[in-house]
Amino acid sequence: MWAFLGRSECILCLSSALCAMALLSNDQLPRLNQTHLTPLLLKIRKVGLEVNGSQFTLEGFPFRIISGTIDYFRIPRNSWRLSLSKMQACGFNTLTTHVPWNLHEPAVGQFYFIENVDLLAFISMASEMGLWVILCPGPYIGSDLDLGGLPSWLLKDPKMKLRTTYKGFTKAMNRYFDYLIPRIAKFQYKKGGPIIAVQVENEYGSYYMDKKYMAYVKKALVSRGINELLMTADDGANLKKGHLENVLVTLHMKNIKKETYEDLRSIQGRSPILMMVYTANSFDTWGALHQVGDPQILMKNVREIFNLGFSLNFYMFQGGTNFGLIGGSESSEGHTPVVTSYDYSGLVSEGGGYTPEYQEFQHFFHSVIDFQLSVQPKATLMFAYQPVMLLHFMTLWEVLPYLVKTTKSSKPLSMEQLPVNEGNGQAFGYIIYETKIFHGGLLSSRGHIHDRGQVFLDNNSVGLLDESNNELLLFKDLSKKTQILRILVENQGRLTSGQDINKERKGLTGDIYLDKSPLRLFKIYSLEMKKYFIQREFPKFWKTVTSPVQGPAFFLSHFKAGDPPKDTFIKIQGWGKGVISINGRSLGRYWNIGPQDTIYVPGSWLHPGVNQIIMFEELRGGVQIHFTNKAHLGH
Known part of the structure; x- marks a missing residue:
C-alpha cells in the first residue's frame, strides 16, 4: 500500500478539517443517518448513488458510505461468504474490492475468472450479504501487488510506457476491458446489481506521466457500459493532478492538510467527502519491524470522521494473504519486498479471526446508525497439527536436467524476455543463468541483477549479488579446465507504484562481466513455481x-x-x-x-x-x- 502519515499527524489533519469544512459549505454539514437501503431490500431501481450538495444520496435518500476493503484474490474462495458476513455484521454497508489485471489475464488474450479469482461470484456473494460494492477495475490498482497489478508481459515491449496513452499499453488495456467491463456492467445498481460506484484508475496524481490518460480510461469505462457514479482517489498532495471533470474526487489518507480541502473545493465545490483509504496500519516488508497501529487513536480518528459527516472506506477490513508470489516491492530505500501476510492490522485477521478493533467498530457503528445485527458469524478456528518428522529432499541441481524447457541465448535474457508461457515471458519466481568459465576473476553485475542472485561454481555457493553488492571475486579450481557458473536470481516483487515501474524487468537485465569481459552462451532455466x-x-x-x-x-x-x-x-x-x-x-x-x-x-x-x-x-x-x-x- 501507500506510505501514509503518522497517527498523530492524522488527528491533526482531521481536527483541522473542522474549520476547513467551512470552505465547503456556508451551513453546517448535516449528520447523515444510515438508511435500510441494501441490495436485498431495495427492489425499485431508478436513481443510483448521487452527489447532492454535501451528501450522498441513494434512490434519493441520504446515504453514508461505510465501506471496507476485501480483495477476493487474497482470501480463499471457500472463506469469501464468511468474510463478507463478518463485514455486514460489523455495520459496514459497502464492500470495496480491486480487480488485478495480472491475475485475470496472465497471458495475452487468455482470461481467467474462475476459482480464487472468480470476481463475478464474489460480487454476487456481496449482494447476497446485503452489501453494496465500490469496484476498482484499474487497469492499475496498486494494492501492494507486483507491478501494481499490471501484467508483467507488458514489459516485453522495450518502449513500454505503463499507465499512459502509449499505443502498446492502450491496445492491451482495451482488449482486457473488452472482456472485463461488459461482464461487470451487468452488476451495476441500475441493472439490479450491487455496484453503486466505480473508481477510475488509482492515485494517478502521484504518477501523472500523461495528461490525457485518465480521460482515456474514463471513456474506456463509459463506452463499455459503466454508468454509475465514477470517482478518482488521490492523496492530499496530488488531488489536482489526479482529478477528472465531472468525476467525484475522493481522498487517500496521506498528505492531508487544511489546503487539501481548499483544493477539493476548488475542484468540485460543495460536495460529500469520502475517505477512500483510511487505514489502521501499513504493510510489512521483509527485514523490517512489524507495523503496529494504535487502536485508541484509530477509533478517535473514525469518530472525528463521522462527526464531520464524511463517508469512509477502511483499508483493509480483512487483508488476507499474498498467496503465490504476487506481492510487490516499495522503493523508499531500494527494493523492499512485501511479506507474504497481508494482515495489515485489518479488523478481521489474516486467518479470519476477530480483532479487538472489530468489536470496537461494531459497537460504534451500531451506536450511530440504525442497524439491526443479524446472527454473529463464528470466528475461524485455527488448529496446530502434529509436527512433520519425516522429510525427503532433492537438490536443485538434481532437478534441473528434468525441467521441461530451457532457453539457450548468447546474452542474458530477463524474465520478461524469455520465450516461455507461449511467448508471454516469466511473471514470478526464480530464474537460473548457467554458463562456463575458463578462469577466475572479478564477477561484476554492474547493477543488472534484479533482485537477488546467489552465485554457484560447480554447485558450490560462492556468494551473493544484489542491489547493494555488485561484485564478487571468483577463485577457479586449477584442477579443472572449465567450471560451471550458475546464478540463481529471485524476483522479489516488482515495484507497486512510482514512475520507475516502467524499468521493472527481473532476472539479469543486462550483461554480467568477468574481469570486464561480458559472459556469453547461457543456458537459462525458468523456475516460476507455478502450480x-x-x-x-x-x-x-x-x-x-x-x-x-x-x-x-x-x-x-x-x-x-x-x-x-x-x-x-x-x-x-x-x-x-x-x-x-x-x-x-x-x-x-x-x-x-x-x-x-x-x-x-x-x-x-x-x-x-x-x-x-x-x-x-x-x-x-x-x-x-x-x-x-x-x-x-x-x-
Whole structure:
C-alpha cells in the first residue's frame, strides 16, 4: 500500500478539517443517518448513488458510505461468504474490492475468472450479504501487488510506457476491458446489481506521466457500459493532478492538510467527502519491524470522521494473504519486498479471526446508525497439527536436467524476455543463468541483477549479488579446465507504484562481466513455481533428511488432516528462505529475517487425510516442519 502519515499527524489533519469544512459549505454539514437501503431490500431501481450538495444520496435518500476493503484474490474462495458476513455484521454497508489485471489475464488474450479469482461470484456473494460494492477495475490498482497489478508481459515491449496513452499499453488495456467491463456492467445498481460506484484508475496524481490518460480510461469505462457514479482517489498532495471533470474526487489518507480541502473545493465545490483509504496500519516488508497501529487513536480518528459527516472506506477490513508470489516491492530505500501476510492490522485477521478493533467498530457503528445485527458469524478456528518428522529432499541441481524447457541465448535474457508461457515471458519466481568459465576473476553485475542472485561454481555457493553488492571475486579450481557458473536470481516483487515501474524487468537485465569481459552462451532455466511445476512428478531421487541440508533444494513431506480439515499456520523455525506449497498450491515465500515467521494454510486447501507439502529452500533446510494455531507476524 501507500506510505501514509503518522497517527498523530492524522488527528491533526482531521481536527483541522473542522474549520476547513467551512470552505465547503456556508451551513453546517448535516449528520447523515444510515438508511435500510441494501441490495436485498431495495427492489425499485431508478436513481443510483448521487452527489447532492454535501451528501450522498441513494434512490434519493441520504446515504453514508461505510465501506471496507476485501480483495477476493487474497482470501480463499471457500472463506469469501464468511468474510463478507463478518463485514455486514460489523455495520459496514459497502464492500470495496480491486480487480488485478495480472491475475485475470496472465497471458495475452487468455482470461481467467474462475476459482480464487472468480470476481463475478464474489460480487454476487456481496449482494447476497446485503452489501453494496465500490469496484476498482484499474487497469492499475496498486494494492501492494507486483507491478501494481499490471501484467508483467507488458514489459516485453522495450518502449513500454505503463499507465499512459502509449499505443502498446492502450491496445492491451482495451482488449482486457473488452472482456472485463461488459461482464461487470451487468452488476451495476441500475441493472439490479450491487455496484453503486466505480473508481477510475488509482492515485494517478502521484504518477501523472500523461495528461490525457485518465480521460482515456474514463471513456474506456463509459463506452463499455459503466454508468454509475465514477470517482478518482488521490492523496492530499496530488488531488489536482489526479482529478477528472465531472468525476467525484475522493481522498487517500496521506498528505492531508487544511489546503487539501481548499483544493477539493476548488475542484468540485460543495460536495460529500469520502475517505477512500483510511487505514489502521501499513504493510510489512521483509527485514523490517512489524507495523503496529494504535487502536485508541484509530477509533478517535473514525469518530472525528463521522462527526464531520464524511463517508469512509477502511483499508483493509480483512487483508488476507499474498498467496503465490504476487506481492510487490516499495522503493523508499531500494527494493523492499512485501511479506507474504497481508494482515495489515485489518479488523478481521489474516486467518479470519476477530480483532479487538472489530468489536470496537461494531459497537460504534451500531451506536450511530440504525442497524439491526443479524446472527454473529463464528470466528475461524485455527488448529496446530502434529509436527512433520519425516522429510525427503532433492537438490536443485538434481532437478534441473528434468525441467521441461530451457532457453539457450548468447546474452542474458530477463524474465520478461524469455520465450516461455507461449511467448508471454516469466511473471514470478526464480530464474537460473548457467554458463562456463575458463578462469577466475572479478564477477561484476554492474547493477543488472534484479533482485537477488546467489552465485554457484560447480554447485558450490560462492556468494551473493544484489542491489547493494555488485561484485564478487571468483577463485577457479586449477584442477579443472572449465567450471560451471550458475546464478540463481529471485524476483522479489516488482515495484507497486512510482514512475520507475516502467524499468521493472527481473532476472539479469543486462550483461554480467568477468574481469570486464561480458559472459556469453547461457543456458537459462525458468523456475516460476507455478502450480503445474510444483505438481509434476520429479524423478524418484528423493532422499531421507537426517540432518540439515544445504540448499538450494526441494523438500517433500506429508501430514494428515481431519474431516473437515482446519486452518493452520506453518512455523518457519529452523528454515532459511524459500517458497512453500500445499497440495500443489503456493502459499507464498518465507524468510528467516522476519518479521513474519508463520505462513497461513487455509483449511479449504487441505484434504481429509494425507496432504503434501513441498518446500523450495534456498539456503539451509530444517529437519522438521512445525504447525501452530497462532499467527506470528513479528514484534
